[in-house]
Amino acid sequence: MEYQYPIDFTWSTEEIIDVIKFFEAIEKAYENGIERDEIMDAYRRFKEIVPSKAQEKTICNEFEEISTYSSYRTIKKAKDASPGERILMKV
Template sequence: MSEKEYSYPLDLDWSTDEIVDVTEFFVAVEQAFEGDGVRRGELAARYQAFKRVVPGKSEEKTLFKEFKSRSGLESYDVVKQLKEVEDDQAIIRG
């Protein structure tokens, strides 16, 4: 795990479970860029949970942009790889 600490874009109107789901997705994005990457299956599950909280494309783009400005990490690139790779055992790296 990285020693870097990032600030996550969160909405105070979300429930605790929703905040956890969004945070876990952004942690998976961090893992894709740092260390050994993240398994596709894990990333897919975290992205699905994220999309239950943030179903709209516009809000997703806003959160991705805000996370990139805080961390320098591009969530869109990781999600793009997720959609392109079919092997569940694949490791996705940023």
């Protein structure tokens, strides 16, 4: 994609990479589909880095504005899915 991910420059390099992996997992859910467990693992790591609900909402809203992909709807669908199920989102 041709956009920049919302990044907090107080994060370590490893944390930035893991946040980008989370957003790439969201993109994957919209573009090709992704295994539920893969996206939930990325989300759990994202929540270790961004534990605050308010900060999560801000970052995810920024990502949705630039990409049109909803992290909230994707994670909600993944939480409701069974383990091993494939998540495929529609724009």
